Amino acid sequence: MSIPRVLNRKNRILLKELTKTDFKLRYQGSVLGYLWALLRPLMMFAILYVVFAKLLRIGGDIPHYSVYLLCGTTMWSFFSECTSQGIQAIVNRGDLLRKISFPKYIVVVSATWTAVINMLINLGVIIIFALINGVEPSWSWFLAIPAILQLYLLSLGIAFLLGSINVKYRDITSIWDVLMQALFYAVPIIYPIAMVAETSSIAAKVILLNPISQTIQDIRFGLITNQTITTWNYINNTALTFIPIIATLAILVIGALVFRRKSKFFAEEV
Amino acid sequence: MKHSIGTRTEINTDSNIAISVKDLHKSFKLPTEQAFGLKQAIFNRLRGIKGYKEQKVLKGLSFEIKKGEFLGIVGRNGSGKSTLLKMLAGIYYPEKGEITVNGTLVPFIELGVGFNPELTGRENVYMNGALLGFSNEEMDTMYDDIWEFAELKDFQDQKLKNYSSGMQVRLAFSIAIRAQGNILLLDEVLAVGDAAFQQKCSNYFAELKDHKQTVILVTHSMDNVRKFCDRAILIEAGEIIKDGDPKMVADAYTKLWS
Numbered sequence A: 001m002s003i004p005r006v007l008n009r010k011n012r013i014l015l016k017e018l019t020k021t022d023f024k025l026r027y028q029g030s031v032l033g034y035l036w037a038l039l040r041p042l043m044m045f046a047i048l049y050v051v052f053a054k055l056l057r058i059g060g061d062i063p064h065y066s067v068y069l070l071c072g073t074t075m076w077s078f079f080s081e082c083t084s085q086g087i088q089a090i091v092n093r094g095d096l097l098r099k100i101s102f103p104k105y106i107v108v109v110s111a112t113w114t115a116v117i118n119m120l121i122n123l124g125v126i127i128i129f130a131l132i133n134g135v136e137p138s139w140s141w142f143l144a145i146p147a148i149l150q151l152y153l154l155s156l157g158i159a160f161l162l163g164s165i166n167v168k169y170r171d172i173t174s175i176w177d178v179l180m181q182a183l184f185y186a187v188p189i190i191y192p193i194a195m196v197a198e199t200s201s202i203a204a205k206v207i208l209l210n211p212i213s214q215t216i217q218d219i220r221f222g223l224i225t226n227q228t229i230t231t232w233n234y235i236n237n238t239a240l241t242f243i244p245i246i247a248t249l250a251i252l253v254i255g256a257l258v259f260r261r262k263s264k265f266f267a268e269e270v
Numbered sequence B: 001m002k003h004s005i006g007t008r009t010e011i012n013t014d015s016n017i018a019i020s021v022k023d024l025h026k027s028f029k030l031p032t033e034q035a036f037g038l039k040q041a042i043f044n045r046l047r048g049i050k051g052y053k054e055q056k057v058l059k060g061l062s063f064e065i066k067k068g069e070f071l072g073i074v075g076r077n078g079s080g081k082s083t084l085l086k087m088l089a090g091i092y093y094p095e096k097g098e099i100t101v102n103g104t105l106v107p108f109i110e111l112g113v114g115f116n117p118e119l120t121g122r123e124n125v126y127m128n129g130a131l132l133g134f135s136n137e138e139m140d141t142m143y144d145d146i147w148e149f150a151e152l153k154d155f156q157d158q159k160l161k162n163y164s165s166g167m168q169v170r171l172a173f174s175i176a177i178r179a180q181g182n183i184l185l186l187d188e189v190l191a192v193g194d195a196a197f198q199q200k201c202s203n204y205f206a207e208l209k210d211h212k213q214t215v216i217l218v219t220h221s222m223d224n225v226r227k228f229c230d231r232a233i234l235i236e237a238g239e240i241i242k243d244g245d246p247k248m249v250a251d252a253y254t255k256l257w258s
Helices: A009-026 A033-055 A065-092 A105-132 A139-166 A171-186 A193-199 A201-209 A211-223 A243-263 B038-047 B081-088 B121-131 B136-150 B165-176 B195-210 B222-228 B246-255
Strands: B007-011 B017-031 B052-066 B070-075 B096-102 B105-108 B183-187 B214-218 B231-236 B239-244
Touching (some): A009 A105, A033 A065, A065 A105, A065 A211, A105 A139, A105 A243, A139 A171, A201 A211, A201 A243, A211 A243, B017 B081, B052 B096, B052 B239, B070 B081, B081 B096, B081 B183, B136 B165, B165 B195, B239 B246
Antiparallel strands (some): B017 B052
């Protein structure tokens, strides 16, 4: 598939319109409508904040801990929404696939874009919170851009890979749900990685080799505080630090290849 | 995938052949027992059960369609007409054989693809337009005509779920006929609707014929075959058993039951 064909005019129009429809439908029939895109992650944050920061008193010595936590939960929601919507996209849009011919990846990408839009809205909220919290605006904020991009590519890769298997074996949706629960605790979102490092520095290093941890910590490092422990400043072996990036690219490439091979038969299998 | 894979190519040349099909095969895997889900797939693999049986739907079709030809495809239910059409449209992949499409192909496998009951008529028009390749700006210019033609102007901001099925079809048809392409694939989409709607469809066919459009029409209506088609193909059990003069083919079709 050559680039001009992938991004031709017709595909761009379709991508845009599908994303718009997805976004509209998500909040269709709710009183607060689009506001939910903002309220949901904020509420999740509020719960976690009360439980972990106030009741369990975790994260005391991290500067701007509340924004630090908000940043983590938002990026996690982004990853979680991106993958779960992306994985189900082909099945959800089965009616379309069976009736017209178009590049199937459009359906997956458009499903993840709703999550991208939500994330961008929430990114605005994080920045406002950060400023209120006394975080100084800095050039390091731009460091968050490549990290967010990497997180998106990782989600997309997972969506392509698991989404194409999900067409035949719908178990994937349920397996992924459970896996996400486990992953949530395997990534330093609600607990500071320093807490793990105190007991076992090996465990902390393993956690930081997970591309989700690496990107979320990078985003926090850029946006909130340069005291964030990241893969880069915690793991001394330079070769090892590239594992998360290599893993991301590998998942994306494998996902895209599997998807391309299987997509020929989606229309008859879905 | 164990499929030996056929090809479908789109070209754009001056040749007077619009579509050429060579030795086209297709079969579907029909799950035999409960072959859905991961558990069953693993069990089947372990026991060496295939978990599906192959159903041959098309068994080596070959034909050509010239530019400007109005071709009818007829056959009983389950004979493979719709599968053939979906393969021409690029929805199903050929298992074996070659399909060459020369020009821009617009398929109408069903009217109102992508219609969503929770969206308003207006939103659905733009969505459906996008599926036909029209940008928002292009839809803006056609927008009023579409509603005018569908005679539903007062309903444009109602949700689609509040439309009757007839109204939905009228709206869908009204969008569909805007599609620009030089090869049209029509699959019985027009077998619905009341007498007035049927009349509109007939007019549309007549117009297509006047404009020397290349049309492939899958239908059960022998009246339409006799009236509009230049040529017709009769498919039975995945094979072409008659190809030629529409009257002759329509008669052969009727005789299938006698």
